[in-house]
Every structure is written in C-alpha cells, then in structure tokens.
Amino acid sequence: MQTNTLYNSSATQPDNCINIQSSIASDDCHTVGNTSVKNPRMNCRNVDVFYADKQAINQVTLDIGRNEVIAMIGPSGCGKSTFLRCLNRMNDTIDSCRISGEILLDGQNIYDKRQDVVPLRAQVGMVFQKPNPFPKSIYENVAYGPRIHGLTSTKSDLDIIVESSLNRAGLWDEVKDRLNQPGTGLSGGQQQRLCIARTIAVGPEVILMDEPCSALDPIATAKIEELIDELHEEYTIVIVTHSMQQAARVSQRTAYFHLGNLIEVGETNQIFSNPRHKLTEDYITGRFG
Amino acid sequence: MNEMTEGHTVKRFDEEMQFLHRLVLEIGGLAQDQLKRAVQTLNDKDPATAREVIKRDQELNDLDIQADEEFINLIIKRQPMAKDLREIITISKAVSDLERVGDEVRKIAQLTIHIYDTDRSLPTLQILRDINTMANFVSNMLSASLMAFDKLDISRAIKVIRQDVELEEEYKSALRRLSTFVMEDARSVGHMIDVALGLRALERIGGHAKNIAGYVVFLVTSKDVRHDSLDAIEATLKLHDPRS
Numbered sequence: 396m397q398t399n400t401l402y403n404s405s406a407t408q409p410d411n412c413i414n415i416q417s418s419i420a421s422d423d424c425h426t427v428g429n430t431s432v433k434n435p436r437m438n439c440r441n442v443d444v445f446y447a448d449k450q451a452i453n454q455v456t457l458d459i460g461r462n463e464v465i466a467m468i469g470p471s472g473c474g475k476s477t478f479l480r481c482l483n484r485m486n487d488t489i490d491s492c493r494i495s496g497e498i499l500l501d502g503q504n505i506y507d508k509r510q511d512v513v514p515l516r517a518q519v520g521m522v523f524q525k526p527n528p529f530p531k532s533i534y535e536n537v538a539y540g541p542r543i544h545g546l547t548s549t550k551s552d553l554d555i556i557v558e559s560s561l562n563r564a565g566l567w568d569e570v571k572d573r574l575n576q577p578g579t580g581l582s583g584g585q586q587q588r589l590c591i592a593r594t595i596a597v598g599p600e601v602i603l604m605d606e607p608c609s610a611l612d613p614i615a616t617a618k619i620e621e622l623i624d625e626l627h628e629e630y631t632i633v634i635v636t637h638s639m640q641q642a643a644r645v646s647q648r649t650a651y652f653h654l655g656n657l658i659e660v661g662e663t664n665q666i667f668s669n670p671r672h673k674l675t676e677d678y679i680t681g682r683f684g
Numbered sequence: 685m686n687e688m689t690e691g692h693t694v695k696r697f698d699e700e701m702q703f704l705h706r707l708v709l710e711i712g713g714l715a716q717d718q719l720k721r722a723v724q725t726l727n728d729k730d731p732a733t734a735r736e737v738i739k740r741d742q743e744l745n746d747l748d749i750q751a752d753e754e755f756i757n758l759i760i761k762r763q764p765m766a767k768d769l770r771e772i773i774t775i776s777k778a779v780s781d782l783e784r785v786g787d788e789v790r791k792i793a794q795l796t797i798h799i800y801d802t803d804r805s806l807p808t809l810q811i812l813r814d815i816n817t818m819a820n821f822v823s824n825m826l827s828a829s830l831m832a833f834d835k836l837d838i839s840r841a842i843k844v845i846r847q848d849v850e851l852e853e854e855y856k857s858a859l860r861r862l863s864t865f866v867m868e869d870a871r872s873v874g875h876m877i878d879v880a881l882g883l884r885a886l887e888r889i890g891g892h893a894k895n896i897a898g899y900v901v902f903l904v905t906s907k908d909v910r911h912d913s914l915d916a917i918e919a920t921l922k923l924h925d926p927r928s
Contacts, residue, residue, distance in 0.1 A: 588923040
C-alpha cells in the first residue's frame with residue numbers, strides 16, 4: 396500500500412529514521428487480528444510517526460468503529476499515546492514530529508492541508524491524564540467551547556448546552572447550585588467530569604481519553620468508567636489506559652501496542668482471555684513491562 | 685524498560701501459581717492413594733481399614749477448602765489474565781473433581797463394609813472381579829490425567845478422554861454381567877446392588893479423570909471441549925497443532 400507523507404512539521408527526512416522493527420522479530424510486526432470494522436468512524440492506514448530521527452509508530456493500520464470504546468494498551472513508550480494524539484493532530488504542536496500515512500474521519504483526511512485543526516479538535520475531543528479545567532467558573536469551563544465555535548447565539552441556548560453537557564457528564568446535580576464557582580475548586584474526579592462536559596459541549600464525534608483515571612481515586616474512577624459506558628451510545632471513545640482491568644471493563648475492542656507496532660487488536664474479551672500473540676499474552680499476564 | 689522475563693515480573697506470582705499447581709498434584713496423589721486403599725480393603729476383606737479410608741476423606745475436603753482460599757487470594761491480589769486465568773480456572777475445577785473422586789472412593793470403602801461387616805452371607809468373588817478390573821482402569825486414567833496436567837501434555841489428555849469411551853463400554857458390560865448373576869441367584873440381589881453402586885462410583889471417577897483431561901485441553905488451547913464428541917475434540921487439537 397502506498398504511503399503518502401501528509402504532515403511534516405520538521406525538516407528531518409525519513410532516511411535519517413531508525414527502523415524500530417529491528418527490535419522485534421519480523422513476524423511480530425504484522426498486526427494480529429482484524430484491524431477493520433464494518434462501519435468505521437475513523438480509518439488509520441499505514442501510520443508512521445517520527446520524533447526527529449526516532450520512529451515512535453510503525454505502519455499502524457486500524458479502524459475505529461462508530462459508538463465503540465476501543466482501548467489502547469501497552470507498556471510505557473510503546474506509542475499508544477502518540478498514536479492517540481495523531482487522531483486529532485495534537486502532535487502538530489511538537490516541532491520535531493512527522494507523521495505519514497492516512498487518517499480519515501468520516502472519510503475525510505484529517506491531515507489534508509485544507510483541514511482546520513480547530514474544528515477538527517472539536518469533532519475529535521480529548522480528555523487528558525490530569526484534569527485541566529480552565530481557571531474560570533464551572534459554567535465558563537463548559538460554555539467556552541460552544542461560544543468560541545459559534546455554536547450558540549443566545550445566552551439561553553448556551554445555558555441549555557451547559558446544563559445538558561454537565562448532565563451527560565454526570566455532574567449537573569453536584570454543581571447546579573454553584574455554577575459560578577471556580578472549576579478548579581472541584582474534587583479531582585469532578586474536575587475530570589467537568590473536562591468531559593467541556594469536551595461534550597462542542598458536539599464531538601470522537602472522544603480521546605489519555606489515561607483519564609490515572610490521577611483519580613477508585614470511586615472517581617468508577618464514576619468515569621460508568622460515564623464512558625453511557626457516553627459510547629452517542630460517541631466513539633478511544634481510551635489509552637495502563638490499567639488492563641479498566642480496559643477490560645470499559646472497552647469493546649482492545650489494541651495492544653509494543654515498541655511502536657500495533658501487535659494485536661481484537662474483541663476485548665478475546666484479548667484478555669485468549670490473546671493470539673505471545674507479546675500480548677506476556678504483557679497482560681505481567682511477564683514484562 | 686519492557687524487559688522480557690522468564691516468568692512474571694512479580695516473582696511472588698510465579699511462586700503462588702507453582703504452589704497451586706503442586707497442590708493439585710498433592711490432592712490428586714491423595715485421591716489416587718485413597719482409591720488404591722479402598723479397592724485393597726475389598727480384596728483384603730478389611731472393613732476396619734475401609735473405615736479409615738472413609739475418615740481420611742476429610743483430608744481431601746480440607747485440601748479442597750484450602751485450595752479455594754488460595755484461588756480467592758490469588759484472584760484478589762493478581763487479577764490474572766489469559767493463560768494465568770485459564771490455569772486458575774483449570775486448577776479450581778480439577779480440585780473440585782478430585783474432591784468428588786474422594787467422595788466416590790468412600791462409596792467403594794462403604795462397599796467393603798456392607799459386604800464384610802454384616803451378618804449377610806458373603807458374595808461369590810466372581811461378582812467383585814469387575815470392581816478390580818475397572819478400578820485399575822480408572823486409576824490409570826486418573827494418573828494419566830494428573831500427568832497431563834503436570835506436563836500440559838495434550839496427547840496424554842486426549843488419551844484419557846478416549847479411555848473414558850472404553851470405560852463406559854466396560855461399565856455397561858459389567859452391569860450386564862451383574863444382571864446375569866442376579867438372574868442365576870436372586871438371593872444375592874443385595875450384594876449385586878452394592879456392587880452396582882461400586883461400579884457406578886468407579887465409572888464416575890473415570891468421568892472426573894476425563895474432566896481433568898478436558899481442563900488441560902482448555903488450559904493449553906483455550907477451547908472448552910467438555911461437551912464435545914471425541915471426533916470434535918480431535919479436530920480442535922489438530923487445528924491447534926502448529927505442525928498441521
């Protein structure tokens with residue numbers, strides 16, 4: 396399959412790159428499992444990512460289905476977060492980062508020169524590891540996105556969006572009486588749900604979550620997981636997690652990354668009960684990491 | 685970072701799994717010994733030792749409970765996945781089967797007491813012959829199933845599953861022979877019923893050995909073959925064989 400360089404934010408040329416495949420036996424580089432789905436929201440084809448001369452992602456091909464939760468797992472440095480950030484061009488902010496291959500959202504190439512990243516990041520929202528509310532009121536945290544994207548013209552419309560977003564994030568009942576208080580005054584779990592409400596408020600199609608519960612206690616984690624379960628009826632969710640139990644609980648499909656390669660992808664139940672690749676099995680059974 | 689290790693990164697996990705593995709073999713060894721002693725009490729006409737066999741079944745029950753506690757602790761601490769999870773399920777089920785082997789062995793020991801510790805007339809030794817033959821057969825099956833578990837040996841496991849088909853035939857033949865004895869001498873019907881129950885117990889022990897062999901297939905291949913025909917199991921194993 397022909398690979399086109401679609402985005403190059405650095406002057407580094409491909410021939411300077413290290414081939415990370417040398418670290419893994421050749422048969423290990425072929426992804427095990429079905430990388431395609433019937434009704435994809437996103438299609439990733441032969442995606443390579445380089446940070447300067449270091450290759451972080453190697454020829455990853457993967458479809459992301461509509462209304463599915465897909466979990467990305469793998470040891471530290473395997474490229475799962477790098478791959479996640481490719482899905483809404485968050486890597487554009489890194490000067491040395493260069494991406495080749497093809498990533499489509501609803502059939503449209505997100506790395507097309509005409510693609511404006513601002514609406515893209517509204518369509519493909521992101522929730523980070525550490526809750527990062529704006530230093531503004533709870534109301535403003537949610538209202539900011541719809542306002543700058545011009546989604547509403549009246550205050551009452553904005554109120555409706557704020558309330559419905561906070562409702563869908565399972566936070567409305569806890570904050571409805573203190574919408575003017577700072578978002579940073581909420582607990583960690585509430586802040587993370589506020590960030591999810593902020594993401595939802597601009598009407599995304601896909602929500603990317605990069606270890607969204609790693610800074611939260613078990614109860615706050617359970618609330619986020621419950622929220623993910625509810626949200627996937629409306630949105631496609633891609634979650635990077637270090638917790639294999641969390642991946643098993645929240646996702647329908649799981650993708651295992653190792654040294655920049657997509658080693659295996661499959662139904663979550665299959666991956667955690669009967670993985671087909673030895674690297675996947677060794678990782679999920681705690682034989683390396 | 686990302687270093688491959690021989691076993692689990694957490695070495696204690698390996699030790700806990702090995703402990704459970706050894707526990708199955710210990711329980712299996714005890715069950716085999718109980719079976720051997722129970723059949724011997726019949727040959728020795730020794731109801732006193734038969735009572736000891738029945739009493740000793742409590743050791744198997746205690747080990748069964750200990751194993752359950754170990755599984756629960758290991759699942760809580762390690763949250764096993766994939767092959768580790770299959771191994772724990774296999775061990776848990778195998779221990780349950782071995783505990784039931786112990787229950788069936790009690791029935792053999794009870795047979796000795798019924799025959800040799802009552803005022804009834806003694807049966808002819810002929811009607812006990814099938815007990816000995818079947819006991820040897822199921823003892824070998826049990827031993828082979830434990831060996832298959834210990835070595836994760838699928839070919840040995842499939843042999844046990846195949847032997848269970850033979851055992852069923854042997855059991856039916858033994859029951860037919862017993863009914864012939866009853867027709868010849870209706871006064872011995874009481875002994876015949878006892879012996880039939882003994883044969884049934886041995887047939888069940890063979891069934892438990894077959895179950896353990898099936899768990900080994902599940903552990904190695906992840907295919908649950910418990911309710912499959914022998915042909916279907918062999919087809920599954922052929923698919924799993926990397927040489928095919």
